[in-house]
Amino acid sequence: xxxxxxxxxxxxxxxxxxxxxxxxxxxxxxxxxxxxxxxxxxxxxxxxxxxxxxxxxxxxxxxxxxxxxxxxxxxxxxxxxxxxxxxxxxxxxxxxxxxxxxxxxxxxxxxxxxxxxxxxxxxxxxxxxxxxxxxxxxxxxxxxxxxxxxxxxxxxxxxxxxxxxxxxxxxxxxxxxxxxxxxxxxxxxxxxxxxxxxxxxxxxxxxxxxxxxxxxxxxxxxxxxxxxxxxxxxxxxxxxxxxxxxxxxxxxxxxxxxxxxxxxxxxxxxxxxxxxxxxxxxxxxxxxxxxxxxxxxxxxxxxxxxxxxxxxxxxxxxxxxxxxxxxxxxxxxxxxxxxxxxxxxxxxxxxxxxxxxxxx
Numbered sequence: 001x002x003x004x005x006x007x008x009x010x011x012x013x014x015x016x017x018x019x020x021x022x023x024x025x026x027x028x029x030x031x032x033x034x035x036x037x038x039x040x041x042x043x044x045x046x047x048x049x050x051x052x053x054x055x056x057x058x059x060x061x062x063x064x065x066x067x068x069x070x071x072x073x074x075x076x077x078x079x080x081x082x083x084x085x086x087x088x089x090x091x092x093x094x095x096x097x098x099x100x101x102x103x104x105x106x107x108x109x110x111x112x113x114x115x116x117x118x119x120x121x122x123x124x125x126x127x128x129x130x131x132x133x134x135x136x137x138x139x140x141x142x143x144x145x146x147x148x149x150x151x152x153x154x155x156x157x158x159x160x161x162x163x164x165x166x167x168x169x170x171x172x173x174x175x176x177x178x179x180x181x182x183x184x185x186x187x188x189x190x191x192x193x194x195x196x197x198x199x200x201x202x203x204x205x206x207x208x209x210x211x212x213x214x215x216x217x218x219x220x221x222x223x224x225x226x227x228x229x230x231x232x233x234x235x236x237x238x239x240x241x242x243x244x245x246x247x248x249x250x251x252x253x254x255x256x257x258x259x260x261x262x263x264x265x266x267x268x269x270x271x272x273x274x275x276x277x278x279x280x281x282x283x284x285x286x287x288x289x290x291x292x293x294x295x296x297x298x299x300x301x302x303x304x305x306x307x308x309x310x311x312x313x314x315x316x317x318x319x320x321x322x323x324x325x326x327x328x329x330x331x332x333x334x335x336x337x338x339x340x341x342x343x344x345x346x347x348x349x350x351x352x353x354x355x356x357x358x359x360x
Contacts (some may be wrong), residue, residue, distance in 0.1 A: 007051035019170045050077040050112065053084040057104045057355050058097025065103040066280065067130070067149075068093050069188070071122045071179070072157035075196070076110035078265055085356035086262045086349075091269035092155060092276060094352040096345075099273075100282040107151070115161045116175040123179055126151075150187040153279050155272065156180070159195025159223060161217050169222055177226040189279040190232030193272050194220035194311070197238050217311040224307035224318050228335055231320070235275040237268060238314030266345035273348060274340035298338050315339055 056065055068077055070089045078087030085094070093106040107129055109122035130151065156179070162172040176192070183190045197220075198212035217238070224234045260268065277283065292298035300321050301309070310316035321336035323329060 004244060010025060030170040036083075042147045043292075050074070050079050050087060051081065051084045052108075053078070053087040053093075054106055054108055055084075055088040057090065057093040057106060058101075059103055059355075060096060060099075061102050063102040065105040066096065066100060066153070067151040068096060068104050068106050068276075069118055069126050069130075069151040070106065070108040070110055070157075071112040071154065071182075072124070072193075073114040073159075073161055074110075074112040075160060075260070075265075075268070076155075076157040077108060077112065077194075079112050079216055080260070081262050081265065083356070085352040086128075086265065088157070088265050088269045088272075089155075090356070091266060091348050091352045092273060094355045095269070095273040095348055096153075096276060096280065096282065098351055099277050102278065110157070113161060114158065115165060115212075116158050116169060118171040119156065119158065119179040123182060127343065151183075153189040153191065153276060154183050155191050155193070155276060157217065159219050160198065161221060163195065163198055163212060169215075169219050172219060172330060173222045173226045176223060177230050180227050180230040180232045184231035190227070190230075191272065191276050191279050192223060192227045192232055192234045193268070194223045194234050194236050196220075196268075220311040221307040224310055225303055226319055228303060228318055229333060233275060233279060233319035234310065235272050235317075236310040236314050236316045238316075262349065263345060266349040270342050270345045270348040271315050274342050278317070278340065292336065293339060296339050299336070300334050301337050302329060303333040303335045304331065306335045306337045309337060313339070315342065 033063075068089075070092075076088060078089070081087055084090050089106050089108050089110075093104040097104040107126050109125040109129075111122075114122065135151075155175070158176065159172070161167075162169075180190050180192065196215045198216040220236060220238065227234050258322075292300075297309075297313070300323055303318075306318050310318050315336045317340055318335050319338075320327070321334045323334050327333060
């Protein structure tokens with residue numbers, strides 16, 4: 001079965017409440033559990049608390065702050081870094097502020113160990129925090145919830161813990177679909193960084209590494225299908241850090257050899273930033289939106305085909321499109337697949353450092 005067909009089946013199972021798709025024999029499952037135990041022993045339990053990055057970035061710019069909401073797991077909150085400006089959220093907020101020449105208010109509810117099922121409570125916490133901010137000083141009348149405008153953009157980074165905890169893919173993407181629909185239904189633009197390729201993780205041995213790669217890429221493709229159908233867009237992380245990790249694991253991995261280092265988070269943020277800017281109608285680097293470049297594999301595709309292609313090509317954005325005024329063709333929804341130009345991780349990291357220096 002092709003990855004496109006598999007992703008479509010997972011997404012369909014999610015829509016109709018079906019179970020996951022078995023791909024392993026009992027013997028293979030036993031071997032995988034043994035290898036997973038060895039990997040967990042090598043990695044250890046997550047330690048430390050990521051620094052809170054909530055706040056306003058780009059305070060040197062004028063205008064009403066854009067609102068950026070961040071949901072997800074340890075990859076979203078930056079487990080392992082020491083300073084707020086080293087987190088993915090701070091790097092994204094700083095990059096958007098620089099591109100839009102406007103301040104950006106970041107509100108994050110991501111936490112270590114989160115699975116897709118935790119996104120509902122994370123969104124509830126964000127809405128409560130934003131309502132409290134909108135209500136003003138203590139003692140103001142009303143709770144402000146009804147008057148709180150929708151966030152401008154929400155970024156979601158999720159999937160790793162669903163794979164490592166063997167959550168059924170259909171269950172995982174069902175939760176993601178519901179949260180994305182809550183967000184888009186309120187008028188918020190949504191960008192989802194799909195599940196990274198776990199086959200790049202150093203302590204994971206074969207054959208678990210092969211299985212982790214297969215599962216994570218299948219989940220990433222299914223995530224793309226449900227997110228775009230729900231009105232959002234995705235950008236694939238895939239194995240974007242794989243070559244850099246292989247070349248310099250001490251630099252790109254954190255101490256546990258599982259979570260990224262500051263440089264690793266910066267590379268991921270650099271990959272997502274152009275899509276976040278595009279969702280806001282802010283042209284990254286001051287450049288106007290360009291036509292798809294067919295020589296780079298960009299263009300309109302059926303959604304399942306594009307989802308599978310994106311899972312294999314890190315840095316790929318997938319968003320809804322139309323052909324001759326029609327949203328759907330014989331093989332489902334039309335989508336536009338793009339590879340947006342991005343800054344380097346060093347540049348994104350430097351922007352966050354510069355903005356932190358101006359607000360200290």
